[in-house]
Amino acid sequence: MDELTVDGLLQQPSFINYCTRANEPDVHFWEQWLRQHPEHTATFREAEEMVKSMGWLLIAEYEKAGAMARMDAYLQKPAKKKPVMKPVYWWAAVAAAVAGLMVGQRYLQQAKQHAPAPAPLLAQQLHYAAGGKERSSFMLPDSTYVLLEKNSSLDIDRDYNAANRHVKLNGTGYFRIRGKASLPFDVEGGGYLVTALGTAFKMTARSGGVHVMLEQGKVKVEQGTGNQKKLLVYLQPMQSFASEAADASGTQQVFEPKALAAWKIQEIIFENTPLQEVVFQLESCYNVKINVEGMDINKETFSGKFRNDSLQSVLDVLCFAVNKQYEFTDETNVLIK
Amino acid sequence: MMQEDASIWRSFCEGDEGSFRDLYSKYYSYLFVWGCKWLDGESAFVKDCLHDFFIYLWEKKGNLSREVHVPRYLLTSFKRRVIEQWGKERRLTNIADLIDVSEEADREVEMFDARYALIQSALQSLTPSQREVIELRFIHHMSLQEIATLKNASLRTVYNLTHRAIAQLRATVGKKNIFFLW
Known part of the structure; x- marks a missing residue:
């Protein structure tokens, strides 16, 4: 090892073993090596610190979700505070770059204790958003699963799951509908209305344009909202529909299941x-x-x-x-x- | 970025809970690593200290200066707190020496900032399975043999995975071409 660098050290599994004390012979080897090469002490310590910091960062990421839950529990203690808009915080914290794996029974229990009761929640309008960094996924109050693409948002109506299942989409989302068959599920966006019948579909809505890919079930696509709706198309599974402008009739196509699967x-x-x-x-x-x-x-x-x-x-x-x-x-x- | 910090900080000072939560979320890992550096990996203690530190900030929000350099302020005050608390816990008498507010300390803060970004990007470029192996080693202190048994994989697979993970970390870090100074 003529020119010792931090990188060079990090490359060696035995050095990592030394830092994590994972293997006795490696610990012994590197301790001895350092005694024989005191001139490299600075670089050696630097690399050692680097490995330690990576380990600490992993621990931090591992602990973060629990820490956020603990802080939320603290913040929610005084009952007088205004109701939290985020329905259940474990959906909402997606912006945080927590990764790794963790199973936490106690976190869920905390979550349950402090999650607002469903009834008052429904009295509010709820807003879900995915920022520029990460997608967001969550379940609506009727257990419908939504996967929101980056830079997209979804608003649900006050009476969602009571009088209607109406949502407003800006951007791209995938919906897998569950719950009450008696209440139709519909998505409004970009001046179009997509009504679903027991279905899974992906939809993109930007002003004036819409793109719908139907995976399962059946959907109806209409232009306009409210009383002035014009029926455009009924889609069958693996059919897509795209319309770029309000005055265009749109195009209907068949897509490969793989296309949607890869996106998801x-x-x-x-x-x-x-x-x-x-x-x-x-x-x-x-x-x-x-x-x-x-x-x-x-x-x-x-x-x-x-x-x-x-x-x-x-x-x-x-x-x-x-x-x-x-x-x-x-x-x-x-x-x- | 700096502006974003400044506006989050101001609205937190004015009592906005969402901004406070954002601040905690954004700086959690950053301060965690920083605290561990000062206490040489006493992570359980750092974790509790960090929670208490943010509760302290929340309670004092009305008295905090509105115009601060957010990361620098957080690093400096958290360092002070973590060392003081540790001193109390361990009944240490010479901790004052550690809480240094000189120019040297400022430089340390800046270096940490650069280094942290590097560690973070290196970790983020790992695939989930590479990351998992590193986690088992770092968080659970498992040996390669234990990981292999647990994952029901051959030792060679685990070796390869660990090696790839570390090589990838190294490659990402190398690209940035930055020296680590502590």
Whole structure:
């Protein structure tokens, strides 16, 4: 090692072992090496500090979701405070760059204790937004799953899930609808209205333009809102519809299932998310059915960040975190036990 | 960025809970690493201290100066707090020497800022599986053999994964071409 650099040291697994005290012979080796090369002490210490800092940063990221929950619990203590707009904070904290994996029963319990009751929530208009850095995903009060693309926002009406299931979209979102079949689910955006019937679809709405990709079920696309609606099209699964301007009639096409699948798994983020929700999100994103046996999925939470990862690698991390094994019972069915 | 900080800080001082939360979220890991540096990895203590420090800020928000350089202010005051609390806990008498407010301390703060960005970007470029292995080693202090058993993978896979992860960290850090000075 003629020219010793911090980089050079970090490259050596045995040096990392020395720093983390993971392997006795390596610790011994590097201690001895340093005694023989006192001239490199400064660089050596620098690299050692670098490894330590990375470890501390990992610990910080691992602890952060819990710390945020603890702070929220503190902030919510005085009951007189104005109601929190964020319905349940574990949806809302997505902007934070928390990654890693974590299962925290106690965090969920805290969350449950301090989450506002659903009834007063519905009296407000709710706003969900994904910033420029990360996507955001969450469940609406009727358990409909929404994956919001970066720089997109969604507003839900005051009477959502009581009198209607009407949402307003600006940007791109994927919706997988659940809950009451009696209340139609509709998305307004860019001057168009998309009404869904038991469905999963992706929609982009920017002023004057709309793009809809239907994965399952059936949707109706209309131009205009309120009383002046004009029916444009009914879509069947794997059909898409695009209209660029208010006066254009739009184009209907057939798309490959792969196109939508690839978009969905570009980025999936869980932050202190209840396991039940994690399972539903993964089912939505990977088009599989996941069964969990031998644990209460309402009691555990999970945090993790995935980018273009295969279902297998997501399941590896998830199952490691919850100390379970998974198996594919067939192509589209996964059993976690 | 600086302007954004300044406006978040001002609205926090005026009592906006959302801004306070944003501030905590934004600076959590940054201050955590900084605290660990001063207490050489007493992470459980740093964690509690950081929570108390932000509660202190929230309670004193009305009295805080509106015009501060946010990261510098947070680093300096958190350093003071973490060392003082540690001194109390351990009944240390010579802690005053550690709380240094000289120009040297200012330089330290600046260096930390540069270094932190570097560590962060290096960590972020890891894939989830590479990251997982590093986490097992750093957070759970597992040996490669233990990780292999746990993940039901061969030792070679884990070796490769660890090596790739570290090589990638190194490559990212190398590209920035910055020296670490502490």
